[in-house]
Amino acid sequence: xxxxxxxxxxxxxLEEIRAKAAAAQETLRSATASAQSPDGAVSVTVGPSGxxxxxxxxxxxxxxxxxxxxxxxxxxxGKAQQKxxxxxxxxxxxxVGESSAxxxxxxxxxxxxxxxxxxPPGKSDVFMPEQEAEDRPPAPPxxxxxxxxxxxxxxxxxxxxxxxxxxxxxxx
Numbered sequence: 471x472x473x474x475x476x477x478x479x480x481x482x483x484l485e486e487i488r489a490k491a492a493a494a495q496e497t498l499r500s501a502t503a504s505a506q507s508p509d510g511a512v513s514v515t516v517g518p519s520g521x522x523x524x525x526x527x528x529x530x531x532x533x534x535x536x537x538x539x540x541x542x543x544x545x546x547x548g549k550a551q552q553k554x555x556x557x558x559x560x561x562x563x564x565x566v567g568e569s570s571a572x573x574x575x576x577x578x579x580x581x582x583x584x585x586x587x588x589x590p591p592g593k594s595d596v597f598m599p600e601q602e603a604e605d606r607p608p609a610p611p612x613x614x615x616x617x618x619x620x621x622x623x624x625x626x627x628x629x630x631x632x633x634x635x636x637x638x639x640x641x642x
Contacts, residue, residue: 490565497561503553505546512542518558520551 501518511530517523531539 494561494565498558501554501557503550505549507542512546514546514550516550516554518554520554522547
Protein backbone atom coordinates (compact mmCIF):
# COMPACT_ATOMS: atom_id res chain seq x y z
CA UNK A 471 0.00 0.00 0.00
CA UNK A 472 1.51 3.32 -0.97
CA UNK A 473 1.89 5.75 1.92
CA UNK A 474 -0.81 8.37 2.02
CA UNK A 475 -3.31 6.42 -0.12
CA UNK A 476 -6.63 7.03 1.69
CA UNK A 477 -8.54 4.49 -0.39
CA UNK A 478 -6.09 1.70 0.42
CA UNK A 479 -6.17 2.59 4.13
CA UNK A 480 -9.97 2.57 4.06
CA UNK A 481 -10.00 -0.84 2.32
CA UNK A 482 -7.71 -2.34 4.96
CA UNK A 483 -9.85 -0.90 7.74
CA LEU A 484 -13.00 -2.21 6.07
CA GLU A 485 -11.53 -5.72 5.86
CA GLU A 486 -10.63 -5.60 9.55
CA ILE A 487 -14.20 -4.60 10.40
CA ARG A 488 -15.57 -7.43 8.25
CA ALA A 489 -13.30 -9.95 9.98
CA LYS A 490 -14.36 -8.69 13.42
CA ALA A 491 -18.03 -8.83 12.41
CA ALA A 492 -17.66 -12.40 11.11
CA ALA A 493 -15.94 -13.45 14.35
CA ALA A 494 -18.66 -11.78 16.42
CA GLN A 495 -21.35 -13.46 14.35
CA GLU A 496 -19.76 -16.87 14.87
CA THR A 497 -19.49 -16.24 18.62
CA LEU A 498 -23.14 -15.24 18.74
CA ARG A 499 -24.19 -18.39 16.89
CA SER A 500 -22.17 -20.79 19.00
CA ALA A 501 -22.30 -19.19 22.45
CA THR A 502 -23.52 -21.55 25.14
CA ALA A 503 -22.98 -21.73 28.86
CA SER A 504 -23.60 -24.43 31.42
CA ALA A 505 -23.99 -24.48 35.18
CA GLN A 506 -24.10 -27.44 37.53
CA SER A 507 -25.00 -27.84 41.19
CA PRO A 508 -22.05 -28.71 43.43
CA ASP A 509 -23.36 -32.22 44.07
CA GLY A 510 -24.21 -32.90 40.42
CA ALA A 511 -27.95 -33.10 41.09
CA VAL A 512 -28.83 -30.63 38.32
CA SER A 513 -27.05 -29.27 35.26
CA VAL A 514 -28.36 -26.76 32.73
CA THR A 515 -27.16 -25.37 29.40
CA VAL A 516 -28.41 -22.16 27.79
CA GLY A 517 -27.93 -20.82 24.28
CA PRO A 518 -26.82 -17.39 23.06
CA SER A 519 -30.16 -15.73 23.80
CA GLY A 520 -30.30 -17.27 27.28
CA UNK A 521 -32.90 -19.86 26.28
CA UNK A 522 -32.67 -23.19 28.08
CA UNK A 523 -31.22 -25.83 25.73
CA UNK A 524 -30.57 -28.72 28.10
CA UNK A 525 -31.67 -29.72 31.58
CA UNK A 526 -30.34 -32.85 33.27
CA UNK A 527 -31.07 -34.37 36.65
CA UNK A 528 -28.55 -36.57 38.43
CA UNK A 529 -29.48 -39.22 40.99
CA UNK A 530 -29.19 -36.73 43.87
CA UNK A 531 -31.96 -34.59 42.35
CA UNK A 532 -34.59 -37.09 43.43
CA UNK A 533 -33.55 -36.74 47.06
CA UNK A 534 -34.65 -33.10 47.13
CA UNK A 535 -38.12 -31.77 47.84
CA UNK A 536 -39.83 -30.34 44.76
CA UNK A 537 -39.59 -26.71 45.91
CA UNK A 538 -35.84 -27.00 46.53
CA UNK A 539 -35.29 -28.70 43.18
CA UNK A 540 -37.21 -26.06 41.24
CA UNK A 541 -35.34 -23.28 43.07
CA UNK A 542 -32.02 -24.92 42.23
CA UNK A 543 -32.98 -25.22 38.55
CA UNK A 544 -33.93 -21.53 38.36
CA UNK A 545 -30.74 -20.47 40.14
CA UNK A 546 -28.56 -22.51 37.77
CA UNK A 547 -30.38 -21.15 34.71
CA GLY A 548 -29.65 -17.61 35.98
CA LYS A 549 -25.94 -18.41 36.41
CA ALA A 550 -25.71 -19.93 32.94
CA GLN A 551 -27.51 -16.92 31.44
CA GLN A 552 -24.97 -14.60 33.08
CA LYS A 553 -22.11 -16.62 31.59
CA UNK A 554 -23.55 -16.64 28.07
CA UNK A 555 -24.32 -12.92 28.31
CA UNK A 556 -20.68 -12.26 29.11
CA UNK A 557 -19.67 -14.28 26.03
CA UNK A 558 -22.06 -12.32 23.84
CA UNK A 559 -20.82 -9.01 25.26
CA UNK A 560 -17.19 -9.99 24.68
CA UNK A 561 -18.00 -10.71 21.03
CA UNK A 562 -18.60 -6.99 20.57
CA UNK A 563 -15.53 -5.76 22.46
CA UNK A 564 -13.42 -5.36 19.35
CA UNK A 565 -16.19 -3.52 17.53
CA VAL A 566 -17.44 -1.04 20.14
CA GLY A 567 -15.41 0.94 22.62
CA GLU A 568 -15.60 0.27 26.34
CA SER A 569 -17.11 3.70 27.02
CA SER A 570 -19.26 3.96 23.91
CA ALA A 571 -23.03 4.39 23.82
CA UNK A 572 -23.32 1.00 22.11
CA UNK A 573 -21.48 -0.69 24.99
CA UNK A 574 -23.66 1.09 27.55
CA UNK A 575 -26.76 -0.14 25.71
CA UNK A 576 -25.40 -3.68 25.61
CA UNK A 577 -24.53 -3.59 29.34
CA UNK A 578 -28.04 -2.37 30.12
CA UNK A 579 -29.50 -5.64 28.81
CA UNK A 580 -27.04 -7.98 30.51
CA UNK A 581 -28.53 -9.72 33.54
CA UNK A 582 -27.19 -8.58 36.88
CA UNK A 583 -25.38 -11.20 38.96
CA UNK A 584 -27.70 -12.94 41.37
CA UNK A 585 -26.61 -13.65 44.92
CA UNK A 586 -26.12 -17.29 45.84
CA UNK A 587 -28.97 -17.84 48.26
CA UNK A 588 -28.69 -21.57 48.97
CA UNK A 589 -31.48 -23.54 50.63
CA PRO A 590 -34.02 -21.79 52.84
CA PRO A 591 -33.02 -21.68 56.52
CA GLY A 592 -33.96 -24.79 58.43
CA LYS A 593 -34.79 -26.79 55.33
CA SER A 594 -32.99 -29.96 54.43
CA ASP A 595 -31.88 -30.84 50.91
CA VAL A 596 -32.98 -34.42 51.51
CA PHE A 597 -36.57 -35.24 50.60
CA MET A 598 -38.76 -35.72 53.62
CA PRO A 599 -42.49 -36.26 52.89
CA GLU A 600 -43.53 -34.77 56.22
CA GLN A 601 -41.51 -31.62 55.43
CA GLU A 602 -43.32 -31.25 52.12
CA ALA A 603 -46.64 -31.59 53.95
CA GLU A 604 -45.56 -28.80 56.33
CA ASP A 605 -44.67 -26.54 53.40
CA ARG A 606 -48.04 -26.93 51.70
CA PRO A 607 -50.64 -24.30 52.45
CA PRO A 608 -53.71 -25.61 54.24
CA ALA A 609 -56.45 -26.89 51.99
CA PRO A 610 -59.35 -24.48 51.55
CA PRO A 611 -62.48 -25.43 53.44
CA UNK A 612 -64.82 -27.62 51.45
CA UNK A 613 -68.08 -26.00 50.49
CA UNK A 614 -71.23 -27.91 51.08
CA UNK A 615 -73.64 -28.04 48.14
CA UNK A 616 -76.86 -26.10 48.72
CA UNK A 617 -79.66 -28.21 50.13
CA UNK A 618 -82.29 -29.35 47.64
CA UNK A 619 -85.49 -27.30 47.61
CA UNK A 620 -88.14 -28.52 50.03
CA UNK A 621 -91.08 -27.52 47.83
CA UNK A 622 -92.82 -29.64 45.26
CA UNK A 623 -91.76 -29.86 41.63
CA UNK A 624 -90.16 -26.75 40.15
CA UNK A 625 -92.50 -24.11 38.89
CA UNK A 626 -92.46 -23.35 35.22
CA UNK A 627 -93.05 -20.01 33.62
CA UNK A 628 -96.30 -19.68 31.76
CA UNK A 629 -96.00 -19.66 28.01
CA UNK A 630 -96.41 -16.27 26.40
CA UNK A 631 -99.63 -15.73 24.52
CA UNK A 632 -99.22 -16.18 20.77
CA UNK A 633 -99.01 -12.93 18.86
CA UNK A 634 -101.89 -12.09 16.57
CA UNK A 635 -101.28 -12.60 12.88
CA UNK A 636 -101.68 -9.33 11.01
CA UNK A 637 -101.81 -11.12 7.65
CA UNK A 638 -98.66 -9.52 6.32
CA UNK A 639 -96.18 -12.01 7.64
CA UNK A 640 -93.99 -14.14 5.47
CA UNK A 641 -95.43 -17.63 4.99
CA UNK A 642 -92.01 -19.16 4.90
